[in-house]
Amino acid sequence: MTQPLAGYIILDLTHVLAGPFCTMTLLDLGARVIKVEKPGSGDDTRAFPPFKDGKSAYFAALNHGKASIALDLKKEEDCKTFEALLTRVDVIVENFRPGVMDKLGYGWDDLHAAFPKLIYGSVSGFGHTGPDARKPAYDMVVQARGGVMSITGEKGRDPVRVGASIGDIVAGMFLAQGILAALVDRERGAKGRKVDVSMLDSQLAILEHAVAITTVTGKPPGPSGARHPSITPFETFHASDGLFVIAAGNDKLFEKLCITLDLPISDDARFASNAARCDNARLLKRLIEAVTLEHTRAHWIAKLSAAGVPTGPIQTVAEALKDPQILARNMVVDVLDKNGRAAFKAAGNPIKLSDMTDPTTRRPAPDLDGSRGEILRWLENGRT
Amino acid sequence: MTQPLAGYIILDLTHVLAGPFCTMTLLDLGARVIKVEKPGSGDDTRAFPPFKDGKSAYFAALNHGKASIALDLKKEEDCKTFEALLTRVDVIVENFRPGVMDKLGYGWDDLHAAFPKLIYGSVSGFGHTGPDARKPAYDMVVQARGGVMSITGEKGRDPVRVGASIGDIVAGMFLAQGILAALVDRERGAKGRKVDVSMLDSQLAILEHAVAITTVTGKPPGPSGARHPSITPFETFHASDGLFVIAAGNDKLFEKLCITLDLPISDDARFASNAARCDNARLLKRLIEAVTLEHTRAHWIAKLSAAGVPTGPIQTVAEALKDPQILARNMVVDVLDKNGRAAFKAAGNPIKLSDMTDPTTRRPAPDLDGSRGEILRWLENGRT
Numbered sequence: 001m002t003q004p005l006a007g008y009i010i011l012d013l014t015h016v017l018a019g020p021f022c023t024m025t026l027l028d029l030g031a032r033v034i035k036v037e038k039p040g041s042g043d044d045t046r047a048f049p050p051f052k053d054g055k056s057a058y059f060a061a062l063n064h065g066k067a068s069i070a071l072d073l074k075k076e077e078d079c080k081t082f083e084a085l086l087t088r089v090d091v092i093v094e095n096f097r098p099g100v101m102d103k104l105g106y107g108w109d110d111l112h113a114a115f116p117k118l119i120y121g122s123v124s125g126f127g128h129t130g131p132d133a134r135k136p137a138y139d140m141v142v143q144a145r146g147g148v149m150s151i152t153g154e155k156g157r158d159p160v161r162v163g164a165s166i167g168d169i170v171a172g173m174f175l176a177q178g179i180l181a182a183l184v185d186r187e188r189g190a191k192g193r194k195v196d197v198s199m200l201d202s203q204l205a206i207l208e209h210a211v212a213i214t215t216v217t218g219k220p221p222g223p224s225g226a227r228h229p230s231i232t233p234f235e236t237f238h239a240s241d242g243l244f245v246i247a248a249g250n251d252k253l254f255e256k257l258c259i260t261l262d263l264p265i266s267d268d269a270r271f272a273s274n275a276a277r278c279d280n281a282r283l284l285k286r287l288i289e290a291v292t293l294e295h296t297r298a299h300w301i302a303k304l305s306a307a308g309v310p311t312g313p314i315q316t317v318a319e320a321l322k323d324p325q326i327l328a329r330n331m332v333v334d335v336l337d338k339n340g341r342a343a344f345k346a347a348g349n350p351i352k353l354s355d356m357t358d359p360t361t362r363r364p365a366p367d368l369d370g371s372r373g374e375i376l377r378w379l380e381n382g383r384t
Numbered sequence: 385m386t387q388p389l390a391g392y393i394i395l396d397l398t399h400v401l402a403g404p405f406c407t408m409t410l411l412d413l414g415a416r417v418i419k420v421e422k423p424g425s426g427d428d429t430r431a432f433p434p435f436k437d438g439k440s441a442y443f444a445a446l447n448h449g450k451a452s453i454a455l456d457l458k459k460e461e462d463c464k465t466f467e468a469l470l471t472r473v474d475v476i477v478e479n480f481r482p483g484v485m486d487k488l489g490y491g492w493d494d495l496h497a498a499f500p501k502l503i504y505g506s507v508s509g510f511g512h513t514g515p516d517a518r519k520p521a522y523d524m525v526v527q528a529r530g531g532v533m534s535i536t537g538e539k540g541r542d543p544v545r546v547g548a549s550i551g552d553i554v555a556g557m558f559l560a561q562g563i564l565a566a567l568v569d570r571e572r573g574a575k576g577r578k579v580d581v582s583m584l585d586s587q588l589a590i591l592e593h594a595v596a597i598t599t600v601t602g603k604p605p606g607p608s609g610a611r612h613p614s615i616t617p618f619e620t621f622h623a624s625d626g627l628f629v630i631a632a633g634n635d636k637l638f639e640k641l642c643i644t645l646d647l648p649i650s651d652d653a654r655f656a657s658n659a660a661r662c663d664n665a666r667l668l669k670r671l672i673e674a675v676t677l678e679h680t681r682a683h684w685i686a687k688l689s690a691a692g693v694p695t696g697p698i699q700t701v702a703e704a705l706k707d708p709q710i711l712a713r714n715m716v717v718d719v720l721d722k723n724g725r726a727a728f729k730a731a732g733n734p735i736k737l738s739d740m741t742d743p744t745t746r747r748p749a750p751d752l753d754g755s756r757g758e759i760l761r762w763l764e765n766g767r768t
Contacts, residue, residue: 004577016633050596050597112738131712136694140619140629142696144697145696150701153544163536163608165592183564184389185386193737198734201710208549209549220703224544224547274431278433316534317595325510326584347595348585349589351559354580
């Protein structure tokens with residue numbers, strides 16, 4: 001039972017979300033992560049609520065199991081330690097504003113010349129090229145500018161942000177993928193590469209149907225409310241006691257849905273194909289709700305599930321965290337404190353691999369500079 | 385200039401979104417992808433609007449550059465072809481309902497025994513284990529059940545879906561990451577692994593602050609509207625002519641914001657830390673808007689940008705596709721038709737790598753079974 005990334009070491013200069021999320025997912029696959037933080041306050045998210053016993057649950061969820069050393073890369077002594085670390089690691093990851101690493105003398109060109117096998121991962125608001133490369137960004141700026149907000153929300157009302165910070169998270173995921181692709185190739189003999197991921201680019205990359213609709217029809221889609229704009233029926237419906245989801249993504253599922261609802265319309269020309277159903281989505285919604293309003297959500301979810309039609313409740317996060325399927329998949333784990341007690345809950349690792357254990361706990365998140373002694377000893381004494 | 389995954393071959397049995405998105409991102413990094421489709425109609429998304437010259441722009445955006453062969457895995461002749469393909473590929477990816485591949489005799493156990501180096505990637509609604517493993521799901525079902533919908537939308541109103549299908553896309557991205565981690569390890573001598581990714585698990589994995597808030601406070605957050613619940617100010621603000629975003633993620637940025645707005649409140653105890661600003665978010669929003677309402681969005685975006693405060697417009701997808709920064713990053717590419725003409729626009733590759741070209745066009749999406757002759761010749765004559 002081995003983790004696929006066991007033995008790899010990542011020097012992690014990132015803070016807040018995109019970078020730490022990236023290195024967390026690599027750590028969950030076996031990599032060792034050494035977090036380099038700014039002296040004094042460290043990663044901004046150490047100050048993000050909510051807190052428990054004075055510690056940020058937000059920070060703990062993203063940084064469990066990482067080592068921490070505080071280094072000021074403008075001080076000679078700290079640079080020496082940093083450079084010693086560079087000789088030992090496989091990957092360096094940073095999410096500074098473009099140009100910051102170059103100014104410190106640790107940009108890609110310098111590092112690649114000195115450490116040709118080193119992989120250099122960078123995530124920034126707008127990437128290392130282009131007119132806005134040096135502008136700062138946070139999640140909401142790229143959700144807004146990249147177009148995702150414009151398709152999220154209710155028709156005719158102001159756009160809303162996606163409740164999860166996908167501006168950061170998706171960029172962190174693309175960075176992880178780029179780092180791993182470079183690592184695959186390095187194992188075949190290639191040199192290290194620079195991976196340059198932009199949060200704004202990453203929003204573009206997930207727009208899906210919206211790019212097709214905009215470029216083919218010339219009209220950008222508006223907020224999609226609670227339905228998919230290219231698949232019908234694929235939305236929320238009212239039952240007698242509230243909303244639930246039906247997602248009948250193809251003709252066969254639509255037929256099953258019609259049979260289950262005792263609604264003989266699957267041969268009707270207006271609903272005979274997905275394209276036709278999209279054209280008549282409003283009418284179809286009313287026909288379906290005229291049936292679903294007669295019973296509860298639980299009634300319909302059970303009945304449609306049994307018939308093989310994709311359906312489900314809209315759950316709060318509290319409900320999701322108690323969902324039997326989610327618990328059966330070990331998707332809610334305990335982050336331990338230094339005494340081995342469960343201190344925080346966090347999301348588990350969604351990448352389930354054969355021949356790898358999927359632990360139910362996570363090692364503690366580090367105190368700021370909490371691994372200094374251990375790291376310095378390791379640098380002196382060779383590989384641990 | 386080489387692509388890091390050049391030389392790897394993926395046998396891709398996936399359809400719709402999560403799987404095809406995964407293999408598209410691996411193709412963009414150099415892998416060759418052979419798409420196995422069901423005879424007759426092929427991938428469901430071939431029928432998804434919008435269409436241009438009778439072809440789905442949606443399908444083209446996800447399947448450009450892939451080869452296509454139609455195989456019925458219940459027919460002996462087609463199974464022979466399929467098994468010949470299995471001897472040649474590095475990775476197989478499928479997104480059938482759990483159990484389907486086993487019934488066909490091509491489940492993980494069978495394939496791992498016959499092809500120990502083969503990596504087996506699977507993405508499904510709920511994963512291959514747990515009580516709901518065999519239930520079908522689509523994007524909206526997992527957005528709803530996984531909790532993301534409950535935190536997306538306006539306060540006090542019904543939840544909305546995320547306009548992009550992140551239920552599928554995020555799962556496809558975790559699958560790509562798992563496959564690459566297994567590939568890294570295989571290059572070091574390990575056997576192939578099974579990667580089992582669930583769309584529902586993947587939603588849990590991106591909930592971010594919502595897990596921390598729910599488990600620490602006991603109260604799940606509701607729809608976040610247009611602001612981040614753990615960072616303040618980090619939301620949309622009204623200017624004289626509409627909405628724009630300000631995201632001041634730390635004390636330094638908040639101070640810069642206050643100076644730029646000529647609003648001397650950064651030393652006020654109610655706003656002196658992020659935690660305090662979160663507690664007084666409503667008041668702070670009003671103080672800021674009392675200033676921003678006096679000028680246009682463009683005025684404030686220019687002024688705040690110059691001061692280094694993260695800010696930006698809310699763009700439609702049409703505006704995003706013309707954004708100079710996005711174009712400078714080659715994030716809008718042309719998918720060619722068989723005659724080499726630009727047929728569709730699609731999102732580019734957000735993973736920018738050194739030593740790899742970033743082409744401005746993509747090869748055509750395949751016709752159903754359009755690569756049969758070429759694939760059969762390749763199987764007969766050895767590696768191309």
